[in-house]
Amino acid sequence: MTATEDQERLLHIYLDDHAAGATAGAHRAARLAEAESDSADAAALARFADDVQQDFEALLAVMATAGVEPSRMKAHLASIAEKVGTLKLNGRVLDRSPLSTIVELEAMQMAVRGKRSLWETLQVALPSATGLDTLIGRADEQLSLLSNLHAARIANALGQLAR
DSSP states (O other), rough: OOHHHHHHHHHHHHHHHHHHHHHHHHHHHHHHHHHTTTTTTTTHHHHHHHHHHHHHHHHHHHHHHOOOOOOHHHHHHHHHHHHHHHHOOSEEEEEEOOHHHHHHHHHHHHHHHHHHHHHHHHHHOOOOOOOOHHHHHHHHHHHHHOOOOOOHHHHHHTOOOOO
């Protein structure tokens, strides 16, 4: 195997792994937006979920251009893992805990940081790919939004605890 063939194989694995993560991330963003549809943040979270879906579609377009087909098995396993991740108790059994949103916002921040790194990596690995600067900018906007929502939810749910 030549160095170029090895690099192409690694890029295919890298893109496929990110596609699986993006599948889970898009589901989680949509689920968060739905769970918060009655909150003051509903519109912002709905826009965020739409942006995440558009980013996923942009990744699929890059993959198609690079000749990489997403693994259905990896995407399916990522979807299952995302659903299992929602099965946690946050101090309440019958209704949604404020901690659920806090933890989900934190998970989304990690996912967006990873997605931003993906776009940066593709600038090096696939310099002919278009729109990566725009996608990096959108990731920065998403991180700012998520950070602000997270701070507000922390202040509301936990406030400043005196010890």
